[in-house]
Amino acid sequence: MKKLFLVFVALCLFGCSSIPISTMLKYRNFDERSFTALNPSQIRSKIKVSKPFTLNMEKMNLSLSLENEKGISHFTFPLILEKQDRIDAQEGFFSSEPAKTEYTFRLSELAVNNFLKTQNLLSQEAQQKISFSIGAGFNEEPEEGQTVHISISLKLDDKDGYFTLIDEAEVELGQNG
Numbered sequence: 001m002k003k004l005f006l007v008f009v010a011l012c013l014f015g016c017s018s019i020p021i022s023t024m025l026k027y028r029n030f031d032e033r034s035f036t037a038l039n040p041s042q043i044r045s046k047i048k049v050s051k052p053f054t055l056n057m058e059k060m061n062l063s064l065s066l067e068n069e070k071g072i073s074h075f076t077f078p079l080i081l082e083k084q085d086r087i088d089a090q091e092g093f094f095s096s097e098p099a100k101t102e103y104t105f106r107l108s109e110l111a112v113n114n115f116l117k118t119q120n121l122l123s124q125e126a127q128q129k130i131s132f133s134i135g136a137g138f139n140e141e142p143e144e145g146q147t148v149h150i151s152i153s154l155k156l157d158d159k160d161g162y163f164t165l166i167d168e169a170e171v172e173l174g175q176n177g
Contacts, residue, residue, distance in 0.1 A: 035130055036123045040115035042157045045079060045105045045134055048087065050098040050149040052140060057081055059137030060105055064118060067129040075118050076135075077111035098149060134165075142173035 045062060049055060060079040065072055083104040090097045107115060122130075134152055142148070148171050153162040 030130070032122055032130075036119045038115075038119070038156055040077075040107050040112045040119075042155070043107055043115075044082070044155040044162070046102060046151075046153040046155075046162060047105070047134070047136060048100045048102045048149075048151040049136075049138075050100050050147075053142075053148050054101060054139045055103055056137035056139050059135060061135045062107065062111070063133045063135060065129075065131045065133070066118075066122065067131075075114065077115055078108045079105035079111070079134075080108045082106045100149070138173075145172060147172050 043062070047055065057080075060081075062077045062079055064075045064077070066075070067073075081103060085102045087100040087102055089099040132154070134154075138148075150166060150169050150171060151164070152166040153164050155162045
């Protein structure tokens with residue numbers, strides 16, 4: 001039976017060391033008003049995954065966690081594939097990059113509606129900590145010690161474009177634990 005490996009990359013907009021400093025600086029003032037002003041139909045995510053791995057489209061989602069004095073609430077928004085591109089391997093004198101597949105996702109129609117409800121809920125609450133994560137499952141079962149290179153970018157609106165959340169992270173997969 002083929003195992004399903006999920007990669008959940010917690011991407012907190014407030015103080016996560018996996019996020020480039022430029023992104024943290026850009027979004028240091030991101031708050032409830034910023035979140036409620038987002039247009040969910042403009043939200044996009046780009047994920048680059050090194051070959052031979054491919055993403056399982058049924059397992060793609062954007063998650064949001066809201067933390068306040070009442071506790072933590074988790075919301076999941078399914079993503080659907082908008083575009084898929086192949087990126088050829090690049091051999092250089094000092095470095096090389098493996099072949100990759102770049103996926104561009106958008107929120108599903110159901111996710112857009114749920115996102116709007118979440119924005120409404122958030123506008124009624126005060127003093128909340130917001131964090132985003134992206135869930136991605138692979139179609140392939142990794143072998144012991146096999147690695148994948150992954151990059152994740154997020155676009156919250158058309159005006160600002162994409163910003164990098166994870167840049168060429170090397171993740172070791174296939175470990176039995």
